[in-house]
Structures are given as structure tokens and as C-alpha cells.
Amino acid sequence: MREPLSVVVTTFDNEDTLDACLASVRWADEIVVLDSGSTDRTLAIADSYGARVRAQPFAGYSAQKQAAIDLASHRWVLLLDSDEALPAVAVEAIQQALADPAVAGFELWRREWVFWRWQAGRTRLNHYVRLFDRTRARMSGHEVHESVVVDGPVAQLDATIDHYGERDIAGRVEKANRYSTLQVDDRHTRAPRFLRLRMVLYPAVAFIRYYVLRGHYRAGWAGFVAARVHAFYAFLKYAKLYERRRRG
Known part of the structure; x- marks a missing residue:
């Protein structure tokens, strides 16, 4: 049983x-x-x-x-x-x-x-x-x-x-946009520092981590595109938080 x-x-x-x-x-x-x-x-x-x-x-x-x-x-x-x-x-x-x-x-x-x-x-x-x-x-x-x-x-x-997740690139980009907006509230309360530097550097770090370290390069162009969208998501998280702070 x-x-x-x-x-x-x-x-x-x-x-x-x-x-x-x-x-x-x-x-x-x-x-x-x-x-x-x-x-x-x-x-x-x-x-x-x-x-x-x-x-x-x-x-x-x-x-x-x-x-x-x-x-x-x-x-x-x-x-x-x-x-x-x-x-x-x-x-x-x-x-x-x-x-x-x-x-x-x-x-x-x-x-x-x-x-x-x-x-x-x-x-x-x-x-x-x-x-x-x-x-x-x-x-x-x-x-x-x-x-x-x-x-x-x-x-x-x-x-x-x-x-099965998002079946196409448009769906994954839409999800990155939606999730990054929702994350602004979570990250705003934790007050991360150096937002402009994060916007510049973190997308590249996120791409390398996803594409190389996690091994998604093995999926060919599908893995490359997914890694690029992941890097864009990393950029959006900090860009939207920076925007909120600039607007007060």
C-alpha cells in the first residue's frame, strides 16, 4: 500500500x-x-x-x-x-x-x-x-x-x-517580459545596489551560465536562442527596477 x-x-x-x-x-x-x-x-x-x-x-x-x-x-x-x-x-x-x-x-x-x-x-x-x-x-x-x-x-x-513550456520564441519573450515586471516588486524591497553596472554586466554572465555552464550549447540553435532570451530577461529585471527608482 x-x-x-x-x-x-x-x-x-x-x-x-x-x-x-x-x-x-x-x-x-x-x-x-x-x-x-x-x-x-x-x-x-x-x-x-x-x-x-x-x-x-x-x-x-x-x-x-x-x-x-x-x-x-x-x-x-x-x-x-x-x-x-x-x-x-x-x-x-x-x-x-x-x-x-x-x-x-x-x-x-x-x-x-x-x-x-x-x-x-x-x-x-x-x-x-x-x-x-x-x-x-x-x-x-x-x-x-x-x-x-x-x-x-x-x-x-x-x-x-x-x-513543455513556451512552444515558440514569441511565447518565451512574452514570459520574460511578464516575469521581469513581477520581479520588480520582489527586488525593490531587497534594494540591490549598482543597478547600472548590473544592467551592463549581468546579461553576459547570465548567457554564459545558461549556454556554457549549464550545457545548453548542446541543443544547437535552440539552445543559443534560449540563452539569448534568458540574457534579455536578466537585463529586463534590472532595467525595470532602475526605471522604477528613476521615477520615484
């Missing part, structure tokens, strides 16, 4: 990816979908998988996910984005982990779709806490790049989530 599991997903107009997401977790004991006003087929897809669907206005990435977690019936929660899906190997690893979980949470690796291909093998994968005991966990509260904060030991699970 394993611990019962609630899969939690937040949605907004995600008909292109939600079907694959929910199909990969249909084995779970419960699927909870918290929607923020979808007008496409998102709700119909969620209903087709027997999900328990609730709706509320979007409260911010962290707060919205916390509200969805609070709706879960079971103690153990798997938190997924609507553009993520679990390969069969990951499903098996999660089920085994829930047979006797000795920790408060598990980190999972995430493999990224980069425009027209998966990131290359041997590229450094990001990892996030996504499987956790919700009585000992909470969302971090950040405007963007929100994460699960766990009160207790965390183990690394040998499992990978497939993240």
Missing part, C-alpha cells in the same frame, strides 16, 4: 497541454484543478479526467498554487503545472516513494522543451520540490519563481517531469 495522493494543478486557458498533463496522473487518488477563468476547453478537459474543479480569480503564482494545495483531500500532494507531464518511469518512482515516505518532501528533475526539441542529453536539469506532505510544506510567497518550502528533510527522487 502507498500513501493516497492528490495531484494539484492550476490552470488558465491551457487546452493545448492539459490533456497530456492529466493523462499522466490519472492513476492518482485525486486530481484537483484550480482555474482562474479559462474560456477555452480547459474545464471540459479537467472534467473528462474526473478532476475536482474549483475556480477563483488569479491571486498571483504563489498564492494561487497555495490555494490549490489547500483544496487537496490527501496529505501527500504532487504539484504540477498545466504544461507538465510525467513519463511512465517517473510515475513508477513516485508510487514507490509513497509506499513508505521517510521524508517531508521529494525533489524531481525537470526536462525542458526548447522551442522545437527537448534539451540535449547531459544538459544540467533543474530540480524542484513537487511531491510533499502538505501538512509540512507551503509555497514561498514569491511573485515569480515560486517554490515549495518544506519543514523537514527532503530527498532527491530519481524521476523527471517533462515541461
Whole structure:
């Protein structure tokens, strides 16, 4: 026997990816979908998988996910984005982990779709806490790049989530613009110094870190374009903060 599991997903107009997401977790004991006003087929897809669907206005990435977690019936929660899906190997690893979980949470690796291909093998994968005991966990509260904060030991699970993300360059640029605006509030309270120097130097550092050190050069031109957009995002974060301070 394993611990019962609630899969939690937040949605907004995600008909292109939600079907694959929910199909990969249909084995779970419960699927909870918290929607923020979808007008496409998102709700119909969620209903087709027997999900328990609730709706509320979007409260911010962290707060919205916390509200969805609070709706879960079971103690153990798997938190997924609507553009993520679990390969069969990951499903098996999660089920085994829930047979006797000795920790408060598990980190999972995430493999990224980069425009027209998966990131290359041997590229450094990001990892996030996504499987956790919700009585000992909470969302971090950040405007963007929100994460699960766990009160207790965390183990690394040998499992990978497939993240389809932005399907084209325009989508990734739009996300960089949106996220950099949201990050202004977070960074403004921490008052980083030398903003003009950061605008000049940090984009190059971000490009080298992403393209060379993390190994995205192995993905060819897809990796190069993604690294350039990442560097642009790094520039926007500090440029928008500088703009806010100049305006008072």
C-alpha cells in the first residue's frame, strides 16, 4: 500500500497541454484543478479526467498554487503545472516513494522543451520540490519563481517531469517580459545596489551560465536562442527596477 495522493494543478486557458498533463496522473487518488477563468476547453478537459474543479480569480503564482494545495483531500500532494507531464518511469518512482515516505518532501528533475526539441542529453536539469506532505510544506510567497518550502528533510527522487513550456520564441519573450515586471516588486524591497553596472554586466554572465555552464550549447540553435532570451530577461529585471527608482 502507498500513501493516497492528490495531484494539484492550476490552470488558465491551457487546452493545448492539459490533456497530456492529466493523462499522466490519472492513476492518482485525486486530481484537483484550480482555474482562474479559462474560456477555452480547459474545464471540459479537467472534467473528462474526473478532476475536482474549483475556480477563483488569479491571486498571483504563489498564492494561487497555495490555494490549490489547500483544496487537496490527501496529505501527500504532487504539484504540477498545466504544461507538465510525467513519463511512465517517473510515475513508477513516485508510487514507490509513497509506499513508505521517510521524508517531508521529494525533489524531481525537470526536462525542458526548447522551442522545437527537448534539451540535449547531459544538459544540467533543474530540480524542484513537487511531491510533499502538505501538512509540512507551503509555497514561498514569491511573485515569480515560486517554490515549495518544506519543514523537514527532503530527498532527491530519481524521476523527471517533462515541461513543455513556451512552444515558440514569441511565447518565451512574452514570459520574460511578464516575469521581469513581477520581479520588480520582489527586488525593490531587497534594494540591490549598482543597478547600472548590473544592467551592463549581468546579461553576459547570465548567457554564459545558461549556454556554457549549464550545457545548453548542446541543443544547437535552440539552445543559443534560449540563452539569448534568458540574457534579455536578466537585463529586463534590472532595467525595470532602475526605471522604477528613476521615477520615484
